Amino acid sequence: MSQLTSLAPNSMQPPPMWAIDVLNPGPDSTLQFVEIARPIPSAQHLLVKVAAAGVNRADLAQRAGIYPPPLGESPILGLEVAGTVVAVGDPTDSRLIGRKVFGLVPGGGYAEYALLHREQLLLQPETMSDAEAAATAEVFLTAFQAMIQLGELQPGGAVLLHAGASGVGTAAIQLAKQLGAVVAVTVGSDQKAKDCYALGADICINYKTQDFVSELQQFRPQGFNVIVDPVAGDYIGKDLQLLALDGRIVVLAMMGGRTVPPLDLALMFKKRGQLICSTLRNRTDEYKAVLCRDFGRQFGDLLQQGNIKPVLAQVLPWQEAATAHQLLAANAVTGKLVLQIDALR
Numbered sequence: 001m002s003q004l005t006s007l008a009p010n011s012m013q014p015p016p017m018w019a020i021d022v023l024n025p026g027p028d029s030t031l032q033f034v035e036i037a038r039p040i041p042s043a044q045h046l047l048v049k050v051a052a053a054g055v056n057r058a059d060l061a062q063r064a065g066i067y068p069p070p071l072g073e074s075p076i077l078g079l080e081v082a083g084t085v086v087a088v089g090d091p092t093d094s095r096l097i098g099r100k101v102f103g104l105v106p107g108g109g110y111a112e113y114a115l116l117h118r119e120q121l122l123l124q125p126e127t128m129s130d131a132e133a134a135a136t137a138e139v140f141l142t143a144f145q146a147m148i149q150l151g152e153l154q155p156g157g158a159v160l161l162h163a164g165a166s167g168v169g170t171a172a173i174q175l176a177k178q179l180g181a182v183v184a185v186t187v188g189s190d191q192k193a194k195d196c197y198a199l200g201a202d203i204c205i206n207y208k209t210q211d212f213v214s215e216l217q218q219f220r221p222q223g224f225n226v227i228v229d230p231v232a233g234d235y236i237g238k239d240l241q242l243l244a245l246d247g248r249i250v251v252l253a254m255m256g257g258r259t260v261p262p263l264d265l266a267l268m269f270k271k272r273g274q275l276i277c278s279t280l281r282n283r284t285d286e287y288k289a290v291l292c293r294d295f296g297r298q299f300g301d302l303l304q305q306g307n308i309k310p311v312l313a314q315v316l317p318w319q320e321a322a323t324a325h326q327l328l329a330a331n332a333v334t335g336k337l338v339l340q341i342d343a344l345r
Helices: 057-063 091-096 130-134 137-150 167-178 190-199 212-219 235-242 265-270 285-305 318-329
Strands: 016-023 030-037 045-055 080-088 100-104 113-117 158-161 182-187 203-206 224-229 243-251 274-277 312-317 336-340
Touching: 030 318, 045 130, 045 137, 045 318, 057 318, 080 091, 080 113, 080 130, 100 113, 100 130, 100 137, 113 285, 130 312, 130 336, 137 167, 137 224, 137 243, 137 285, 158 167, 167 182, 167 190, 167 224, 167 285, 182 190, 182 212, 190 203, 203 212, 212 235, 224 235, 235 243, 235 265, 312 318, 318 336
Parallel strands: 158 182, 158 224, 182 203, 224 243, 243 274, 312 336
Antiparallel strands: 016 030, 045 080, 045 113, 045 336, 080 100
8 A cells, every 4th residue: 555645636615624535446545635625514513623533444445445435425534533613503502612522424534624413422521632532432332332232242241252452342342341241352463362351351362373262162161142243254153153042143344254154054043143234334323323322321421431441552643544554454453543633734
C-alpha cells in the first residue's frame, strides 16, 4: 500500500473541508486527501468537528471494494469519531454546541467534520481523551450487540472470543468480566495472550502454536454458552465442537473465508445450537439508537467512571492513515488504532 497523497480539489463547495478518500478501490487502492463540501446537519443530526477517528476492518474492506457504504451515506472512510459539536440541525439541540461527543457514523469519519445522529451520540467523559473516545463506540457497541444482545450471555456464563486481542475482543473481555463470566480467547501471539490476561481473560490460546479446540475442551468440557467469531471459514465447525447446550455462535466477519467446509448439522441439533450472522453498519438508525441506549443503561456508568475503556494500540496522525491500515491488516497490534485529525492548512 502506498503512502497518503494529496490531490487538488476538482471543484469548490463552500464551506470546504479536507477528507481522506480511496483512489481505485481494490487490491491496488491508495488513499488521498480531497477537499469536499462540509456536511450540513439535518434535523436528526449534529455536525461534529472531528478530533480523532477510529480505524476498523470495515475501512479495509471498503478500501478493497468489497464493503460499500449504505445507500445514501458518505463514501468517505471512517465509522466512528470523537470531537466537538459545532452545529445542530434542530434548534432544540443547541445546548449540545461545544460539547465533546463520540459515536458511530455510517461513513465519513476520516474528515475534518462529520455528522452524528442525535440519538446515537455518547457524551465524552472528562477523564477520556479524544483518542480513547474515538476508539470506544464501534468496539464496545459491537461487543455488546454480539455477546449480550444476540448471544444472550448471562451473568456467570462462559464466552469464547476469537481474535481476543482485537478492538472488539478487548472490549468484549471487559464487558464479560463485568458480568462475572468465564472468558476464553484465541490470539495469534504470546504477547497478545499476555495482553488479554491483563484484561481479565481466564484462558488465552495461541492458535498458531496450540490446538485451541482440544485445549478449550479440556478447560471447559461443558462448552461455551456464547462464541463470538469474526473468522468464519473452517472455524465454524470448530466452534460447534466447543458450543454448550443451547449455545449461540455469533459471526461478525469472514476473515477466514466466506465458505464453510462440510458441517455435520446433527451436532448442531444435538446441542440445540444457533448460528447467527450479524453486522452493525447497515442497521437502521432506530436500531442503533436503541443499541446505544441499552448499552448506556447497562454499562454507561462503568464507562464514565473509567472502569471499562478501550485498549489503545497506537495513535497516528491522519496523514499516516495508510500506515494504520497496514498495521491493522497485518494483525500487528492489540486493541484499536486511531487517527488524530489535525488541520492541514
